[in-house]
Amino acid sequence: MIKGSKICGISDLETLNFIxxxxxxxxxxxxxxxxxxxxxxxxxxxxxxLLKLEKKKSKFVAVLVKPDxxxxxxxxxxxxxxxxxxxxxxxxxxxxxxxxxxxxxxxLTIKDEKDVEKYQLFSEVADIYxxxxxxxxxxxxxxxxxxxxxxxxKPLMIAGNIQVNDNLENYKKIADIIDISGGLExxxxxxxxxxxxxxxxxxxxxxxx
Numbered sequence: 708m709i710k711g712s713k714i715c716g717i718s719d720l721e722t723l724n725f726i727x728x729x730x731x732x733x734x735x736x737x738x739x740x741x742x743x744x745x746x747x748x749x750x751x752x753x754x755x756x757l758l759k760l761e762k763k764k765s766k767f768v769a770v771l772v773k774p775d776x777x778x779x780x781x782x783x784x785x786x787x788x789x790x791x792x793x794x795x796x797x798x799x800x801x802x803x804x805x806x807x808x809x810x811x812x813x814x815l816t817i818k819d820e821k822d823v824e825k826y827q828l829f830s831e832v833a834d835i836y837x838x839x840x841x842x843x844x845x846x847x848x849x850x851x852x853x854x855x856x857x858x859x860x861k862p863l864m865i866a867g868n869i870q871v872n873d874n875l876e877n878y879k880k881i882a883d884i885i886d887i888s889g890g891l892e893x894x895x896x897x898x899x900x901x902x903x904x905x906x907x908x909x910x911x912x913x914x915x916x
Contacts, residue, residue: 708879715888720760723736731907734766737770738767741772793816835884836861865881871891
């Protein structure tokens with residue numbers, strides 16, 4: 708059952724303002740904090756400005772790829788509710804969680820079943836599991852059916868080249884939260900009309916359950 712959504716890769720004030728004030732805002736809004744290869748990367752100075760906006764009903768998520776102490780210290784006073792962490796061991800995440808007192812979205816990049824099974828290593832530290840493709844800054848897909856059989860007693864989020872025109876019914880039995888980024892862009896820039904379509908579709912899907 709789809710309980711919510713996450714819009715990732717927000718990097719400008721106008722788009723963030725539109726999302727926060729939408730009639731059906733996403734549960735989560737993600738900001739790329741330290742992965743400079745991504746066109747959606749946001750520097751500390753810009754983050755400070757963006758996150759002055761009142762988040763209202765959404766939670767702010769810092770997206771971090773193998774974060775070092777420098778970035779963790781730089782963002783520790785920003786109003787993030789969750790850290791979404793890629794490429795760290797369970798021990799490393801546990802230390803981050805304890806030091807910075809944040810909820811954790813453990814991001815696993817998936818190619819095959821072996822990658823899926825790794826979720827078991829993070830049971831103590833994950834508040835939410837995210838199953839994503841191995842594309843990182845590139846919008847790549849993975850076979851979402853790989854995660855159909857797993858039973859997790861925590862919220863499950865999926866990403867991986869999800870598009871605004873996708874039939875969200877297809878994700879109902881797989882995930883609790885849909886994470887979308889590139890699918891809401893036109894020529895690499897977030898498109899408010901696509902964001903509006905997506906958020907309305909999520910709401911419609913929730914009303915049908």
